[in-house]
Each structure stands twice: as structure tokens, then as C-alpha cells.
Amino acid sequence: MPETPSPTVEFISIANEFRHEYVVEKSRFITTVYPCSTEEEAQAFIGRINKEFWDARHNCTAFALGPKQEQQRSSDNGEPSGTAGKPMLEVLKKTGITNIAVVVTRYFGGIKLGAGGLIRAYSHSVAETLRLAPKELHTIRTELQTTIDYALYGAVERHLQDAQLHYEASFGEQITLTILVVPNDVERIQKELQDMSHGAATCNVLDAIEVVLPLD
Incomplete structure (x- = not known):
């Protein structure tokens, strides 16, 4: 029997760019996810979303790259430390989905959510978007x-x-x-x-x- 190529690790990613919006206390959380395999691709995607939503108060980011999510990075983009980027990245780590970059764009609705509310909102936004996005197995x-x-x-x-x-x-x-x-x-x-x-x-x-x- 022919030998299996190695070393290749099985992993799940998303099939294409996908967007979902979540509203809480009049604040809009617009989550865009994007399949990518390098940090350069991830940063180019983040730059594109920043330009598209230039008027938003925050464009918070996270990405995980590599079959075992070897590369990870996140940014709160002006939100209180630890309330946006890290919770977003934690969702990626929990799902195991990799070769993906995520931007959550927030338009402030006038009602402060507090640290706990922000963590829940950013986490939920990413989790729900990943649930809905088309996925693929490598x-x-x-x-x-x-x-x-x-x-x-x-x-x-x-x-x-x-x-x-x-x-x-x-x-x-x-x-x-x-x-x-x-x-x-x-x-x-x-x-x-x-x-x-x-x-x-x-x-x-x-x-x-x-x-x-x-x-x-």
C-alpha cells in the first residue's frame, strides 16, 4: 500500500470569508472571519477591514495559524485590556479552528457594557460566527x-x-x-x-x- 505523506496534521479551518453581526445594548459587533495561512495574509486582511470600517470605535483582532495553532496573536484595539482580543483568541483555541484571522468591529451604542459584558460580547460574537461559517477539513x-x-x-x-x-x-x-x-x-x-x-x-x-x- 502507498505510504501516507508525512508529517501532516489534520485540522479544521473555514472555507471562505464570512461575516455575522450581533447587537447587545445597542452596540453593534460585526465579526468577520477569514481563512489564511501566513501572518502576512492575516495582517493584510486586518488592514482591509480597518479601511472598510474606518469610522468604528474599535476593530479588535485575533488570529491562529498552523495545524496546531502554533502562531497566535490578538489585539484589544483600544478596548480595556483583556476584554476583546484575548477572549476572541480563547474562542479560537477552544474550537481548535486554525489558519484563520478574526476582526470584531464594534460600533458603540451609548451604553457601557463593563469589562464582563465586553468579554461576553466579543466571545459570543466570535463563537456564533464560527458556528455559522462554512468549515472544511484538511x-x-x-x-x-x-x-x-x-x-x-x-x-x-x-x-x-x-x-x-x-x-x-x-x-x-x-x-x-x-x-x-x-x-x-x-x-x-x-x-x-x-x-x-x-x-x-x-x-x-x-x-x-x-x-x-x-x-x-
Whole structure:
């Protein structure tokens, strides 16, 4: 069996830039999250949001980079120390989502929230935005290629969908399926395909590759 590329650590990020607004005591908290892999990309994003919301009282920031969030940074941007950037970063650390930069833009509504209120508002804003944002899994999958007759396609397709396996189909005299399988599951999936086809399906193990898969 082909060897798995290494060292690669599985991690979750967001699929694209996403924005969500939260209002508390008339203050608007506009959270924008952005996928990035370097500090330069993160700072460029932060600069862009600062220009977009130039009239806001605060644009507080946090980012986490690397498969294990090796790089971390945050800024309160004028809010009382420890009430914005650090709580935002703590949410990132708790979720484990990485390769991401976050800006929470605050438009003051005239009612002071106090330190505790600010911490709760910034934390909630980031947590809710991450909950709603489309996410993706960066991981390793082995390509398993199988060739089957058309008569088996419906049953095999249902089986792959029930197992939540990603695959592509090529149609010719027979159907060739290229399936992305967790490396440790390859032998089991091969056996299941063989059992379903009563030994008629041919299976070839191809390369283990880095893939990005959408998460619900």
C-alpha cells in the first residue's frame, strides 16, 4: 500500500470569508472571519477591514495559524485590556479552528457594557460566527479505485453515501469509482465492495494525498 505523506496534521479551518453581526445594548459587533495561512495574509486582511470600517470605535483582532495553532496573536484595539482580543483568541483555541484571522468591529451604542459584558460580547460574537461559517477539513485520504458493472452502481453509491465517503465516478463500458478513504479504513472498504459485488469489483489502492473536504 502507498505510504501516507508525512508529517501532516489534520485540522479544521473555514472555507471562505464570512461575516455575522450581533447587537447587545445597542452596540453593534460585526465579526468577520477569514481563512489564511501566513501572518502576512492575516495582517493584510486586518488592514482591509480597518479601511472598510474606518469610522468604528474599535476593530479588535485575533488570529491562529498552523495545524496546531502554533502562531497566535490578538489585539484589544483600544478596548480595556483583556476584554476583546484575548477572549476572541480563547474562542479560537477552544474550537481548535486554525489558519484563520478574526476582526470584531464594534460600533458603540451609548451604553457601557463593563469589562464582563465586553468579554461576553466579543466571545459570543466570535463563537456564533464560527458556528455559522462554512468549515472544511484538511486531512489525508487514500485514493481507492474500483471498477463495477452498471447493475451494482445504485447499491454501491448508496453505500458510499451512507458511509459519508467522497468519490468521483467515470462512466464507460463499466463504472470506475475513485473513493477517498481514511488510510486505516482501506482494507475494510475493499472488503465491503468485494462482498457487495460477490467478488466482481476490482480494487486498486492508489496514492495517499492531502485533501480539503467540506464539513456540514
